[in-house]
Amino acid sequence: MRSGAARGLAGRSVVLVDDIVTTGATMRSAVEAIEAVGARVVLAVCLCVSPRKDLPQKTEWNLTGERG
Secondary structure, three states, X not given: OOHXXXXXXXXXXXXXXXXXXXXXXXXXXXXXXHHHOOOEXXXXXXXXXXXXXXXXXXXXXXXXXXXX
């Protein structure tokens, strides 16, 4: 993280948005980097989840709470 960006985040609450999550490693790294400069991640969201082929798939739910 650039030092100017790090100074701007110190003491702030942050909402982290990622475009796609596969394993979650990128989001975990981003949370660690943000917290390392003194900010607090209050919410982390992703726009899309890529299903992993190496794990059993769970039932998906749509936005109304019904099985998809």
